[in-house]
Amino acid sequence: MFFQNWEGIARTVTVGILAYVTLILFLRISGKRTLAKLNAFDLVVTVALGSTLSAILLQESVALAEGMVALGLLILMQFLVTYVSVRRAGFAKLVRSEPALLARDGAFCDATMRRERITRDEALSAIRASGGRGIEDVSSLILESDGTLSAVFGRAA
Structure with a gap:
């Protein structure tokens, strides 16, 4: 319950550092808008990134490579949605609410x-x-x- 083995702790530390560095790198590449909480859609993506990072760290069934792809996919989808939203008013209305x-x-x-x-x-x-x-x-x-x-x-x- 309190301790299973050193191997699990070493995995968590190693994968945690690599996943964290990957997330920071992806966020720097994708720009500030990725974590902006300008609407509910943005908030959902931010929460999903945190949840994905947590799964990578704590679930041994999630390989680091799979987790990195998942983080990259979420960030890519956020980028694409915001990119299209800026260029297509109809799409923007579909994914975000008005004040x-x-x-x-x-x-x-x-x-x-x-x-x-x-x-x-x-x-x-x-x-x-x-x-x-x-x-x-x-x-x-x-x-x-x-x-x-x-x-x-x-x-x-």
């Missing part, structure tokens, strides 16, 4: 909040976390593409 206006000029947009499944309490919590006191302080409250809530304060003239 949603949840409140404007001190009033909630109830229909949008219902559609996005955001409660008033969650919205008010985001407003307070951004430095506001309540909905009356908000010029706009936006549910961003990555799932975060952004509060804009001050009324437009």
